[in-house]
Amino acid sequence: MRFVAWMRKNLFDGWWNTLLTLSVGGLLIAFLRSVSIWAFTEARWYVIPNNFRLLMVGPYPPEEVWRLWVALTITTGLMGLSFGVFVRWWGPALSRALALALLIWVLAWPVVMPGTRLWLFLALVTFFAAYPLGTRLAGLRKFLPVMWLLAFLLALDVASGVPMNRWGGFFLTMVVTVSTVVIAFPLGLILALGRTSKMPVISLLSTLYIELIRGVPLVTVLFLAWIMVPLFVPENLRVPQMIRAIAGFALFAAAYLAEYVRGGLQGVPKGQWEAAWAVGLSGYQTVTYIILPQAIRSVIPALIGQAIAIFKDTSLLVIIGLFDLLSMAQVALSNPKYLGLEREVYLFLMLVYFIGAAVLSYASRRVEKAMGLGSR
Numbered sequence: 001m002r003f004v005a006w007m008r009k010n011l012f013d014g015w016w017n018t019l020l021t022l023s024v025g026g027l028l029i030a031f032l033r034s035v036s037i038w039a040f041t042e043a044r045w046y047v048i049p050n051n052f053r054l055l056m057v058g059p060y061p062p063e064e065v066w067r068l069w070v071a072l073t074i075t076t077g078l079m080g081l082s083f084g085v086f087v088r089w090w091g092p093a094l095s096r097a098l099a100l101a102l103l104i105w106v107l108a109w110p111v112v113m114p115g116t117r118l119w120l121f122l123a124l125v126t127f128f129a130a131y132p133l134g135t136r137l138a139g140l141r142k143f144l145p146v147m148w149l150l151a152f153l154l155a156l157d158v159a160s161g162v163p164m165n166r167w168g169g170f171f172l173t174m175v176v177t178v179s180t181v182v183i184a185f186p187l188g189l190i191l192a193l194g195r196t197s198k199m200p201v202i203s204l205l206s207t208l209y210i211e212l213i214r215g216v217p218l219v220t221v222l223f224l225a226w227i228m229v230p231l232f233v234p235e236n237l238r239v240p241q242m243i244r245a246i247a248g249f250a251l252f253a254a255a256y257l258a259e260y261v262r263g264g265l266q267g268v269p270k271g272q273w274e275a276a277w278a279v280g281l282s283g284y285q286t287v288t289y290i291i292l293p294q295a296i297r298s299v300i301p302a303l304i305g306q307a308i309a310i311f312k313d314t315s316l317l318v319i320i321g322l323f324d325l326l327s328m329a330q331v332a333l334s335n336p337k338y339l340g341l342e343r344e345v346y347l348f349l350m351l352v353y354f355i356g357a358a359v360l361s362y363a364s365r366r367v368e369k370a371m372g373l374g375s376r
Contacts, residue, residue, distance in 0.1 A: 047341045051332040058168015058323040071155035073123045078151045080127035084134020164240040168323030177311045183250040188257025213255035222248040260302040264295030304364035308357045
């Protein structure tokens with residue numbers, strides 16, 4: 001009955017809303033009908049499982065893929081620990097979504113990636129072993145950022161047994177995304193504080209950097225990083241292309257993150273500064289413990305939105321010759337056996353990017369709700 005009442009209020013409230021709802025609904029039904037007929041009767045989906053390993057890890061040597069499974073197991077274990085720590089904070093909805101995601105993973109992964117059942121079992125065991133441990137160790141909450149950083153570095157170290165020029169596919173996309181966020185966020189904080197600084201030189205330099213980077217396309221920054229980064233290292237050291245790409249993405253994203261954080265800083269009432277000074281806090285303590293938490297709390301949607309943009313913009317890596325997910329899809333389509341299957345492959349890529357963005361968006365909403373910033 002609540003659903004019927006919601007529909008009457010939001011979709012059929014008056015003749016204009018009713019007409020608009022019926023028109024849009026008819027168009028959606030016609031579109032979904034055509035897509036469904038194609039997807040279930042005409043589409044040749046075998047191109048995805050036949051090239052799944054290529055899409056996931058690219059030219060990474062098959063005999064070394066165990067390194068990625070070890071890295072994934074480390075990540076899965078820490079994920080289970082984190083969910084256990086935050087289960088009461090995030091609520092039961094996250095637990096249901098997590099259970100559904102794991103069920104899909106268990107059912108689908110061995111089908112599209114044969115021979116991985118043992119590694120999949122170990123990853124799931126690690127998760128479910130760490131989850132109850134996290135529920136008993138709620139005090140770990142403040143140490144989780146450091147633990148995630150160490151786990152990320154450890155996973156990269158394990159994967160580094162293979163040269164970076166052999167990294168590719170969805171694995172490379174995720175490495176670039178996470179590395180960019182880890183580097184760009186603290187750099188963006190520094191730039192935001194620098195732009196709002198009362199020291200003219202620091203404020204001017206921070207402003208010039210932010211406006212310069214925001215005034216050029218990401219592709220330009222990627223090409224500049226690709227060409228300029230080797231100039232800042234010794235000639236006898238070869239800088240991998242992936243490092244150059246991460247530098248370009250981080251420099252670009254930091255400028256936007258700085259503006260988001262600056263907006264949050266400006267939204268903090270002046271009384272908060274005065275109250276902190278009144279109780280004897282230093283400038284560093286005031287910014288660290290009073291101002292920044294409030295500023296970041298108010299701009300969480302914008303920060304998550306930038307993380308989503310970074311994840312999607314990694315598709316530009318193909319321009320500078322890296323074997324990202326999009327590049328591997330083009331490699332698969334270059335095989336004469338898969339000519340004419342562009343729709344299937346690109347629809348799969350759209351689904352991958354959509355799921356990644358949806359997960360980040362859902363996490364953002366849960367964090368906002370937990371902090372009392374919204375009810376949806």
